[in-house]
Amino acid sequence: MSAANPPSDLLLPVRADLAGLEPYGAPQLRVKACLNVNENPYAPSDEVVEDIAASVREAAGTLNRYPDRDFPQLRQALADYLEVESGVRREPETLWAANGSNEIMVQLLQAFGGPGRTVVSFAPTYSMYHGYARDTNTRWVQGARGEDFELDLQVVQRVMREERPSVVLLASPNNPTGTALPVEVQMKVLDLARTTGPQEDGRVCASLVVIDEAYSEFRREGVPSALELLAGNPHLVVTRTMSKAFGMAGLRLGYMSASREVLDAVMLVRLPYHLSALTQAAALAALRHANELMAQVASLRAERDALVTWLGDQGLRTAPSDANFVLFGTFEDREAVFRGLLERGVLIRVVGPQGWLRVSVGTPEEMELFRNSLLEVIR
Incomplete structure (x- = not known):
């Protein structure tokens, strides 16, 4: 039998x-909304499309060569963008990029996790965090958030002191x-994390605290970025x-932005x-057009806030949102509501x-369809 047609009982x-x-993967379906x-x-x-196309076309002429592995131009552009967006100036040497923040997380756990190490998070939260831990052979421990979905600092303190995590997500x-x-919760977690890491050579390490700001640009007025806390906290990473x-x-x-010590470890x-x-x-x-691309953020924030108000008017609960999505409920049969919306x-x-x-x-058109469809489903 040829190698191309192995026996059906062959085990890999x-x-x-x-x-x-x-x-992992959310459904990808062709729908109206x-x-x-x-x-x-x-x-x-x-x-924007034309600028990207022209830039890629120029880069394509050098594809016989490896890319710049340290990408200083991109790091400079990201530093400039963050200064405008958050008011925090970070040196380009403290920034690092990868293929999605997913790869950033995996790199961090490759460097600071691994066999014999523990990563901690608090549910409900992003389901892929568990996957990053699994993929890097890092032990996964998940504490619970409060009923309001906020972090309970007493729970956080107990879990971190008991589990001695090398990384907190x-x-x-x-x-x-x-x-x-x-911000006061972030500061308390950072203070706690200074002495809750694993022991190395008889010394207690800090826990690396990774604050994932994937949706940070959508935060409400007056909500600061964790970038403001990087100075003085070398065990903090902001993605x-x-x-x-x-x-x-x-x-x-x-x-991500982090201390140079963190970046040195990721380089390995x-x-x-x-x-x-x-x-x-x-x-x-894309970064050259940051102002234009960010122009839609304000309208999405306003649409989000209007949606929260509307859902409340229908007698539904919502979680306070600083992102471009809203968690709402509660339903005895949420699968039925999901299917009813999908049918529409x-x-x-x-x-x-x-x-x-x-x-x-x-x-606005998609949100109108959502509202009308939801009313049909729940009434």
Whole structure:
């Protein structure tokens, strides 16, 4: 029998902890209103598309060479953008980018997690955090948030002191709830984390605290970024993405800001030339149009706030949201509500605690369809 047609009883040596698991992925369906994966609903303008195309075309002429593995131009552009967006100036040497914030998280756990190490988070939160831990052979421990979806500092303190995590993953705004971490809570967690890490050579390490700000540009007026806390906290990492507010989900560009000690560790585990020349060129072009791409953020915030008010008027509960989505409920049969909306061309997400659903903020036309469809389903 040829190697191309092995016997049907041939067993492959897949890892035992992966047996029977399903890969991550939200449904991708052709519907009138795709409101399930928290994308920016507005496509880039012709001007942005033309700039990206021209930049990629220029980069394509050098594809016989490896890309710049340290991408200083992109890091400078990201630093300039963050200064405008958050008011915090970070040196380019303290920024790092990868293929989506997913790869950033995996790199961090490759460097600071691994066998014999523990990563902690608090549910409900982003389901892929568990996957990052699994993929890097890092032990996963999940504490619980309060009924209001806020962090309970007593629970956080107990879990961190008992588990001695090398990494703590916290999303702000949190997914799927949309809740942001108050700055005083972030500061208390950072203070606690100074002495809750594993022991190395008889010394107690800090826990690396990763605050995932994938939706940070959508935060409400007066809500600060965790970037403000990086100075004086070398065990803090703040991650961002161009997938959400920038409307560049297809670009796959995530980035982080952290101390140089953290970046030095990540350099050891990154794949060689992990960020392609085409990705770098496209990201730089998009950043040149940051003002235009960010112009839709204000309208999406307003649409979100109007949606929260409307859902409340219908007698439904919502979680306070600083993101571009709203968690709402509660329903005795949320699957039935989901199916009813889908039958009407509206795709949302079944996620979070039992009884809750999550809807991304779309265009005014998409939100009108969602509201009309939801009324038909629940009445």
